[in-house]
Amino acid sequence: MNELRLGCIADDYTGATDLSAMLVREGFRVIQCFGIPTADECDALLDADAIVIALKSRSIAANEAVEQSLAALRLLRSQGVTRFFFKYCSTFDSTRHGNIGPVADALADELNQEIVFFCPAFPENGRTVYCGHLFVDGVPLHESGMRHHPLNPMNDSNLVRVLQWQSYRRVLSLPLSDELPPSSPVHYVVDAINDEDLKRVAERAKSHTMMTGGSAIAGRWASEIGVRRSGAYPITSLPGQTNPPRVDRPGVILAGSCSDATARQMTEFESRYPVLRIEIEEGFDVPDMIESTVDWCQQNWQHAGQPIAVSSGTKTAIRTNETATKIESFFAGLAVALRDEGVTQFIVAGGETSGAVVNALAIRAVRIGPEISPGVPWVTSVGPNPMLLALKSGNFGGDRFFLDALESRS
Numbered sequence: 001m002n003e004l005r006l007g008c009i010a011d012d013y014t015g016a017t018d019l020s021a022m023l024v025r026e027g028f029r030v031i032q033c034f035g036i037p038t039a040d041e042c043d044a045l046l047d048a049d050a051i052v053i054a055l056k057s058r059s060i061a062a063n064e065a066v067e068q069s070l071a072a073l074r075l076l077r078s079q080g081v082t083r084f085f086f087k088y089c090s091t092f093d094s095t096r097h098g099n100i101g102p103v104a105d106a107l108a109d110e111l112n113q114e115i116v117f118f119c120p121a122f123p124e125n126g127r128t129v130y131c132g133h134l135f136v137d138g139v140p141l142h143e144s145g146m147r148h149h150p151l152n153p154m155n156d157s158n159l160v161r162v163l164q165w166q167s168y169r170r171v172l173s174l175p176l177s178d179e180l181p182p183s184s185p186v187h188y189v190v191d192a193i194n195d196e197d198l199k200r201v202a203e204r205a206k207s208h209t210m211m212t213g214g215s216a217i218a219g220r221w222a223s224e225i226g227v228r229r230s231g232a233y234p235i236t237s238l239p240g241q242t243n244p245p246r247v248d249r250p251g252v253i254l255a256g257s258c259s260d261a262t263a264r265q266m267t268e269f270e271s272r273y274p275v276l277r278i279e280i281e282e283g284f285d286v287p288d289m290i291e292s293t294v295d296w297c298q299q300n301w302q303h304a305g306q307p308i309a310v311s312s313g314t315k316t317a318i319r320t321n322e323t324a325t326k327i328e329s330f331f332a333g334l335a336v337a338l339r340d341e342g343v344t345q346f347i348v349a350g351g352e353t354s355g356a357v358v359n360a361l362a363i364r365a366v367r368i369g370p371e372i373s374p375g376v377p378w379v380t381s382v383g384p385n386p387m388l389l390a391l392k393s394g395n396f397g398g399d400r401f402f403l404d405a406l407e408s409r410s
């Protein structure tokens with residue numbers, strides 16, 4: 001029996017869930033851990049074909065991101081894993097200081113990988129790379145909504161230039177027709193505009209120990225290199241979980257994403273259900289905001305069975321890391337308060353926001369269930385008192401995403 005297993009390191013939680021969903025689609029058995037699992041938690045990893053370690057390292061200091069990613073790599077190696085995937089955002093979310101370049105450099109150095117491919121393309125979700133330039137639904141990255149991102153505003157579509165800022169290695173563009181020149185350590189930003197291209201990229205990287213990119217290339221590369229394929233976990237009969245999660249409060253949507261896609265989804269949801277739009281002002285008090293939001297939720301639950309949403313996202317966001325972190329702690333505290341009120345189902349929009357919420361709920365690992373839309377599956381937490389979660393990348397999903405998600409579980 002083929003025993004090749006895949007180890008993945010993802011730089012944020014929704015990105016990891018997206019990756020897991022793509023691996024499940026290809027028939028792999030996937031377990032996703034939030035943070036680096038402890039020795040005790042490693043027992044649960046044994047029967048997985050792919051282990052995904054979700055870090056919250058996208059927007060932290062580069063040296064910390066490197067440290068955490070190397071620790072994840074070492075943990076994966078200690079589990080007998082021999083092939084590795086580094087997952088970052090399909091919109092290459094990062095700044096001039098990192099963290100994609102520094103993390104990839106460190107992983108490649110540790111694995112002695114001379115040539116590293118960078119393949120963020122995700123054609124199914126409208127992300128394509130041509131001549132080293134990234135497009136979102138045909139619009140150059142720097143003209144897309146990503147230019148307004150509160151933490152990682154993307155102002156350059158030329159990924160060769162973006163990555164070269166971040167990496168000490170030489171960075172080149174790799175059109176699919178080109179031969180690879182023999183060379184010393186090089187990072188290649190690979191072109192891919194459709195699924196056929198992804199297949200060819202995977203074939204070209206067959207001998208690589210390490211691959212990097214968005215979720216779309218991961219499943220194909222894993223198939224190409226011959227990762228063991230045991231079939232997805234049966235989500236309704238998980239070890240330690242006899243019943244589906246308790247539903248005595250309707251689902252709650254927590255949206256900290258400021259993306260255009262989430263804004264449209266919220267407008268659509270608001271045509272049917274109540275939405276609390278939080279106005280962020282300088283110097284706001286987090287505990288006060290949590291308390292008044294819980295009051296608002298309770299009032300709205302008087303209409304039984306009614307899902308509700310809380311959103312902080314606005315285009316006129318106050319763009320400081322301090323504000324972003326405070327808003328994350330608001331959503332984290334709110335999730336805990338709502339769980340204590342009996343909520344067992346959360347849909348969270350935004351990668352950083354999801355990270356804050358999952359950590360606050362002390363969820364250490366999830367098993368991956370059915371996809372709601374490309375890259376966004378339902379997941380069930382491992383351990384006692386399971387919760388049902390959907391962790392949505394800010395930019396993912398059609399306008400009806402929130403409504404579709406709620407309908408898909410009823």
Ligand SMILES: Nc1ncnc2c1ncn2[C@@H]1O[C@H](COP(=O)(O)OP(=O)(O)O)[C@@H](O)[C@H]1O
Pocket residue numbers: 149150151256257258259280312313314316317318319320323324325326327328349350351352353354392393394395
């Ligand atoms: N009104 C706001 N002003 C400033 N920052 C905000 C606001 N609302 C949310 N944020 C912050 O913006 C960031 C959004 O990032 P994230 O949750 O990863 O969403 P996305 O998936 O769209 O990138 C989070 O850190 C969040 O706390």
Ligand SMILES: O=C(O)[C@@H](O)C(=O)COP(=O)(O)O
Pocket residue numbers: 012014015016018019088089090091214215350351352375392393394395
């Ligand atoms: O690759 C992607 O686009 C996603 O998997 C992803 O990483 C999303 O990040 P957020 O937009 O911060 O949720």
